[in-house]
Amino acid sequence: MKCPFCQHEDTQVLDTRVSEEGDSIRRRRRCVHCDKRFTTYERIELAMPVIVKKNGSRTEFDPTKLRASFMLALRKRPVSAEAIDAAIHRIEEKLRSSGEREVMSGRIGELVMHELKRMDKIAYIRFASVYKSFEDVTEFQDAIAEVGQERKPAGK
Known part of the structure; x- marks a missing residue:
């Protein structure tokens, strides 16, 4: 080596x-x-599925792009490199185990949002605002309310 x-x-x-x-x-x-x-x-x-972009073009799966998305969303947030590595690993495993030869890029975005929601709510909102193309404040408020609802214990 x-x-x-x-x-x-x-x-x-x-x-x-x-x-x-x-x-x-x-x-x-x-x-x-x-x-x-x-x-x-x-x-x-193991071979990763090919990523199909919104415009129909196809590209190889690139874990550095995945890492860059996490790093941007988690910028200045208290999340360890190990937690990011683990999230990327879980996404890669889900893609591999799906058995699909092609995966829509939107599916990867959904997987990233799921992992960010578990790791850091602020990073999740940051990523979701770009990924879902929020166009006004009410969309931010809805996303924040959604995250806030998950924190409240049942019955309250």
Whole structure:
């Protein structure tokens, strides 16, 4: 494994752990040349479905775009990188396990909104406002009311 810092090809594995789900292996590594440490993940690689955009064009699934959406919505919010990684992993698993060869981009947007709603309500509102193209204040108020309703205990 090449070191991402100095590109040296000799790295040492310091620690290996199986993920909680049991579907990946996390390895802490150290470069023997520059002594920097980094983490790698070993996963089974399964084909992701092709994404069909609103205009009908097709594109490969790109997890960096998914991460960018999360990072933008979660900007300056108290959500850990591990929580973001876990949400992205859950979305990828749902897409893989769907068995579909093609998935509409809107489905991915819905999955992102679902994860954001669980992680951070403010980030959810931010994402939903762009994703659903809110055009006036009442749409924001409706989304905020929807999130607020979920927090109230039953019977009140």
